[in-house]
Amino acid sequence: MKIRNVEVLVACPGRNFVTTRITTDDGVVGLGDATLNGRELAVASYVKDHLAPLLEGVEAENIERIWQYLYRGAYWRRGPVTMAAIASIDMALWDIKAKSLGVPLYQLLGGRTRRHLLTYTHATGRDIPELFDAVRRRQEQGFKAIRLQVGIPGLADIYGVGTAAGHTAGFAKPLVEVWDTPAYMRFVPSMFEAARNEFGAEVPMLHDVHHRLSPIEAARLAKDLEPYRLFWLEDVTPAENQEALRLVRSASTTPLAIGEVFNTLWDAQEILQKQYIDYLRMSVTHGGGVTAMRKALDFAATFHIRSGMHGPEDVSPVGMAAAIHLGVSIHNFGIQEYGGYRESTMELFNPAFELKDGYLTPGERPGLGVDYDDALAERHPYSASYLPVNELRDGTVHDW
Ligand code: KDG
Ligand code: MG
16 A cells, blocks of 8 residues: 555635545545644645655555654754654544544554543633633533633733634734733632632642743742642643753652653653653644554553643644544543534544543544544635734743
8 A cells, every 4th residue: 555645625614634645556545634823834844745746656564664764864853843744644644544444543653552532621711700700601501621811911812812812814913912920820829729629639730830930930830739639730831941840840749741742752852761750741733643642641541640641723633633543542541622513624534533521532443543524624725824923011022
């Protein structure tokens, strides 16, 4: 079974998605997610201009060899553009292999280790009453675990709240958000105190700091939040300096999750080996595909670290399907983020995975269980869009 052609499909059914489609000489079609929010066309070009010509005529079955060829053979390794491109090829090849055998992908990964995947979703509000309404709505939808993000008094927009929350299409230049670390650190513990009083001790609650704190600030926040028993505190610092997390670890027992911007096991190696985190956030889409993520999560397992794969709306349903198949097969699954998709996105990809009562199942369709409707995609052309940037009150650029 040889690769006949590799196509790159870009569509914006409310937000941009990049999808790689591989067709074999006997007509089996596989899909892979290559979406990199705000840098979509760079990955599209990488796949179209640099990978597709190398793959035509190659045996589609040899997934591991193809992964090594694309990774080692390029000389230039790693980085989000390269790894999202390789991930999309890898996902499409796993999709093809499973379809050609007539089984859902998880069967090729060792079968199921659990019935379904616990998910968490997002609740946001400009203030605490609005946030709590959002939490109640999410609970009514069946979600058990919820990420809480709240507006900070005195700040117009902060991560996950305000304009950024709806910031998915048509922002041809990044908006600017204003950030104030002391105000944030004063307010967030009081929000969690109120949330525990309102919703009780049992609801798994999460929070995303989005890389905004220095190590000593991160240590203090983790400690201040300890009484509220978070499921996890995410991205407390920009994790380029991984040794900095030793300080956060020694200050508190609040569980930590990091890694949504990591692309290879090498990016995560130090924090895994030193056990600085409890959940690894790398996604299949940005972490080099099913082949690489399986290895990364197996390595994490040896340090008692579980998966918490990134799953916002900008990981496409193809990438989400890959995460779900992997999640049901690995032993050290922790939780799956599920940002949810608008109807136009679900129509375009028609995924087999199902969300019920806050739990995801992969479905039983062969392969990843995802389609691509070309006619529908044509009605949703690419629209340049960027995430906001973040500045301090004096105009200094801050981490977003
Ligand atoms: O592209 C950036 C988003 O995926 C990111 O803002 C979402 O931090 C995020 C999360 O935890 O889902
Ligand atoms: Mg995050």
